[in-house]
Amino acid sequence: MNKGQGLLTLLCLIVITHAQEYWNLPRCRSCHRVNAFEQCNSYVVCGRNEACYVDKLIDDSNNVVYEAGCRDIQVCKANSGRKRSDLVACSKCCDGGDYCNDHMCGLRKESNLTLCNSCDGKDGRPQPPQYPEDCSFLRQCDPTESCFSSTYMKDETSLRHYSTCKSTKICQSLTGYIFETYRSDDNTALGKRSAGTICAVCCGDEACNKYACETTKKRIRYLNKQERFNHTTLKEIPWSSV
CATH class of the missing domain: 2.10.60 (CD59)
Incomplete structure (x- = not known):
């Protein structure tokens, strides 16, 4: 095997390794200050030491809003993800697989549409x-x-x-x-x-x-x-x- 072939093989191994790590990372439903699940319409790939979360918040106007995405596992364990003035009505984390934070803390659909x-x-x-x-x-x-x-x-x-x-x-x-x-x-x-x-x-x-x-x-x-x-x-x- 010449140097060019060896370098190509090494690059392929690096790509495969990164791909395997990527597929093993959790995917979480992601949104910022939404009112219903219909508005939580995207996702994010978390890091190695992160889990999915949902926060149910009551803002200064007494409106219920939701935030979701990835959160450091240690922060989840300490249950101290919020540092704002919002009242936290519910805060949960999960690591049960992709999109495990769907419908946590009462985040649910407001309509019967598919x-x-x-x-x-x-x-x-x-x-x-x-x-x-x-x-x-x-x-x-x-x-x-x-x-x-x-x-x-x-x-x-x-x-x-x-x-x-x-x-x-x-x-x-x-x-x-x-x-x-x-x-x-x-x-x-x-x-x-x-x-x-x-x-x-x-x-x-x-x-x-x-x-x-x-x-x-x-x-x-x-x-x-x-x-x-x-x-x-x-x-x-x-x-x-x-």
């Missing part, structure tokens, strides 16, 4: 990432929309995962096409392919498009076999309703 992951590069939203788990921007969809995701080739060597809200009528047609053409012994991608598109799928449950398109379609297949998939709402039918 929240979907949305990385479509439009209206200031993030661009489609290489890995689906890197999209955690939540978007409140319209009442006539469902969650949509697709996987496409950006170039010859990399994929991108696109997610957004899409008309439920279009999604019903896409889902109908899926069940008409997909055979149980066929391993091809669900959804009609277009130029560069490998997979396209819809679903109606909350943030159900946060996984890779292929993973979502497998879930739909499973639910459909169990007769637990509603073809109108595109949602999972609970066992209690079967």
Whole structure:
């Protein structure tokens, strides 16, 4: 092995090591002084010695606001994250995996509208990432929309995962096409392919498009076999309703 090859190998090992460390770091829901979960629509990757947190605060005007993100584990243990004049009604930390701070301290939705992951590069939203788990921007969809995701080739060597809200009528047609053409012994991608598109799928449950398109379609297949998939709402039918 010459010096050039040795240096390239070393650089590759460094990149792989940093990538492994990155994937092992927790992802936490992140927002600053919001009133509801719908507004807590982004995330942050924490450091090695940090955990996810949520603070429920009462400001000088007696309004309830929430802050969320990453916090040093030692600060969490001391429960002393706040240094302002806000009254702390609740302060919690967690290290139970990605987005474990969702809905802590009463941070919950204020509406019945569906929240979907949305990385479509439009209206200031993030661009489609290489890995689906890197999209955690939540978007409140319209009442006539469902969650949509697709996987496409950006170039010859990399994929991108696109997610957004899409008309439920279009999604019903896409889902109908899926069940008409997909055979149980066929391993091809669900959804009609277009130029560069490998997979396209819809679903109606909350943030159900946060996984890779292929993973979502497998879930739909499973639910459909169990007769637990509603073809109108595109949602999972609970066992209690079967």
